Each structure stands twice: as C-alpha cells, then as structure tokens.
Amino acid sequence: MNKLVRAAQTSQSLSLSAMEEASRTGQREADLEHLLLALVITDQSAGRALRELGIDIESARLAVRQQHETQLAALGIEASLPAAGPIVFHETDGYTWTKRATDLLARSSGRGRAGDAAAVLRELVAEPSGLIADLLQRLGTTPAEVTTHLDRIDAACETSSPRPQTNGRATMTSDTFVSAPVEQVWSFVSDPARVPDWEPSIGEVDTTDHEARVDSVWEGRAPGHRPDGRPTKVRPDFRRRTIELVTAQQPERAVWRFTYPDAANASPITTTFNLAAATGGTQVTITLSWSRRPGWRRVVGIALRPVQKFVMWMLLFQIGGAVSREFR
Structure with a gap:
C-alpha cells in the first residue's frame, strides 16, 4: 500500500477512535492519552503488541482516569472525576487534536517513517512529557518493553497474499x-x-x-x-x-x-x-x-x-x- 494512503487511513482511523474516547468524558480535544486508547484497539501491529502485553481498552481507560486523578491531587485538588458516559462523538461536533498530538502524528509519517500505527506508537512511547511512560507503568509495562514487543511482531509479519478476486x-x-x-x-x-x-x-x-x-x-x-x-x-x-x-x-x-x-x-x-x-x-x-x-x-x-x-x-x-x- 502507498505510504501516503497508509498514513492517511491510519490517521483517520486513530482520530475517530481517539475522539470517540474523548467524547465519553465530555472533552472536545483529543490528547496523547486518547491516542494511546485508540492504539489499544487498532487492528494493526501496534494494537496487537499492546494487547499481547495485557493491555485492553478497559484497563487503559482506568489507567488514564487514575493518572488524571493523581495529577489533580498533585495540584491540591481533592475530587473524583465524573463517571464516563457512552460515546457521543457522532451526536456532537467541535472535536480536534491538541497541538502536541498533531505534531506527534506528523512525525510518525515524516522522513524515514511509515506513517502506520506502529510508527505512531513508537513516537508515542518516546514522547518527552512522561505521560505515556506513567500510563504504561500503571499498566504493568514500560516504553522499552512495548517497543521490543512491537519490533518482534513487526519482524514476524509476512507480506500478506493478495485477496482472491471474483470474475465480474x-x-x-x-x-x-x-x-x-x-x-x-x-x-x-x-x-x-x-x-x-x-x-x-x-x-x-x-x-x-x-x-x-x-x-x-x-x-x-x-x-x-x-x-x-x-x-x-x-x-x-x-x-x-x-x-x-x-x-x-x-x-x-x-x-x-x-x-x-x-x-x-x-x-x-x-x-x-x-x-x-x-x-x-x-x-x-x-x-x-x-x-x-x-x-x-x-x-x-x-x-x-x-x-x-x-x-x-x-x-x-x-x-x-x-x-x-x-x-x-
């Protein structure tokens, strides 16, 4: 598949899932944690790597919630976040990425990078704020372990055979x-x-x-x-x-x-x-x-x-x- 097409399809798919996850908590900006949630459920090798490390969508959502509560407590705010509701992305509008998430997606399809979900995950676990590293720690793993497991999956992937075509x-x-x-x-x-x-x-x-x-x-x-x-x-x-x-x-x-x-x-x-x-x-x-x-x-x-x-x-x-x- 053409790299540009692959990158566009990956960005479209991850954007939809991330903004759906943001809509559950009433947010209109999707950030790095929502990108991680989107990667957990992607069908590409990035999603398989995370799931094989024991990370599913429910555990990832819980880690994000706990991280946000910890950040509030560090600011001296003692409050519980409201419970997340259903996905309402398709019933609402006004969603966008934060600048750091947009920049990360751009880097994943830059020179020498494939622009697929694996490239996005590699950029995500290396982002400098420490947010993703903290989330992965809550989920029982580390950026290095995620990268190693992703390398193993990508190396084992074989080129898929063409889909059978039906005459006419x-x-x-x-x-x-x-x-x-x-x-x-x-x-x-x-x-x-x-x-x-x-x-x-x-x-x-x-x-x-x-x-x-x-x-x-x-x-x-x-x-x-x-x-x-x-x-x-x-x-x-x-x-x-x-x-x-x-x-x-x-x-x-x-x-x-x-x-x-x-x-x-x-x-x-x-x-x-x-x-x-x-x-x-x-x-x-x-x-x-x-x-x-x-x-x-x-x-x-x-x-x-x-x-x-x-x-x-x-x-x-x-x-x-x-x-x-x-x-x-």
Whole structure:
C-alpha cells in the first residue's frame, strides 16, 4: 500500500477512535492519552503488541482516569472525576487534536517513517512529557518493553497474499479489531434487527414477518436523520432497500446482500463479515463486493473507479467503526 494512503487511513482511523474516547468524558480535544486508547484497539501491529502485553481498552481507560486523578491531587485538588458516559462523538461536533498530538502524528509519517500505527506508537512511547511512560507503568509495562514487543511482531509479519478476486465483481476489504468475544460480535453482525446499527444507508428494518435465517429477506428504510439530528436528503428510489441474509456460519462468518428495488441501475452490494478470535477480542475482516457494469457502462466506470474506491473505503470505514463502537 502507498505510504501516503497508509498514513492517511491510519490517521483517520486513530482520530475517530481517539475522539470517540474523548467524547465519553465530555472533552472536545483529543490528547496523547486518547491516542494511546485508540492504539489499544487498532487492528494493526501496534494494537496487537499492546494487547499481547495485557493491555485492553478497559484497563487503559482506568489507567488514564487514575493518572488524571493523581495529577489533580498533585495540584491540591481533592475530587473524583465524573463517571464516563457512552460515546457521543457522532451526536456532537467541535472535536480536534491538541497541538502536541498533531505534531506527534506528523512525525510518525515524516522522513524515514511509515506513517502506520506502529510508527505512531513508537513516537508515542518516546514522547518527552512522561505521560505515556506513567500510563504504561500503571499498566504493568514500560516504553522499552512495548517497543521490543512491537519490533518482534513487526519482524514476524509476512507480506500478506493478495485477496482472491471474483470474475465480474469488484471487492474491497478492511480489517477491524473489536474488544469483545467472537460469539458476541457474530450475534451482532448476523442479527437483521441490528443492521441499522452498522449499515449507514439503513435507518430501520421491519423484522416482524421473518425469522432470522439464511435466505430470509427484509425491507429496510433510509434514515430520516443523521446521528446529530440533522435531516437527511435521500432520493425517492433509494429510500427502500432489500436486505437478504445469504450466509450465517456461527460464529465465524455472516454475509448480507443489499439491493435497491426502486433503482433498476443500482448494483447489489454484498457485505461479508469474517470473524476470528484474537488476543483481547475479535479480528473482523469486512469485505464489500459488487458487480461490475457490462458494456459501455463499464468503460465509463473505469474513469470513475478512483471515486468509487474512495466511497467504498469510506463505507468500510463507517461499518468497521460502528461494529467496534458497539462494544466500547
């Protein structure tokens, strides 16, 4: 993958997770501790290194809370911080990084650095304020131990083989780590009633007339409002969507097929979830697949392919983020 693309995708993913974590405590600025929380749940080698050292999202959140309380006590302030609430990032706005977090992300993609999550973690454990070193101490490890473990994981990583392609179909794939057991994640992604919780084009599903079994078909409706309450504008032919459960192999695979019954030229899209147990949770591979248009439409489609790839990547990003967020 191109370094620039990798760095951009990593920054986007870490920014979302960090600002979601900041939103739990009513903060609008994501700082170094929120970046650490985001790295704990990344699917990249940085997340695996932290989780294999026994650091999960709950223990990391507790360490951050205890560190903040210690800092207040050092200032002579005896007070307990308010309990964190649910993630409200998607219902609010005005989020940003602190300058030191922005500078750190920039350094991770600078000259000689890959810009991936591993590069971000290396910069984070070496930052000079001592905050991350103190947090890691609370979590039973040290910056040196984290770096050593990350080196070992990166050295053991082999170049992944290309994803198999299906003739006449285009595919895009993304990986997401979820802080929950495989069975719980599978129950979520295989339940038709939960489809609106991860598929952004669907606001509600009528599940009263069909059982949740393979080959069952449901009708979904486009959402009328965004998570922040703003109304959405949807073309009439895209307001209804047919939802079919194609495969349900518990607990490792669920496949959904989506069509627009009122839009004759819209290609059906298949969304596949492949689940595997991982240290601290579940590794989820999400694949979007759609038919390539035949004839002259395919020629036109070639010119629009970069735009289509970006749109599909954004959809994968939204789906993966929604599944991860459900269990945090």
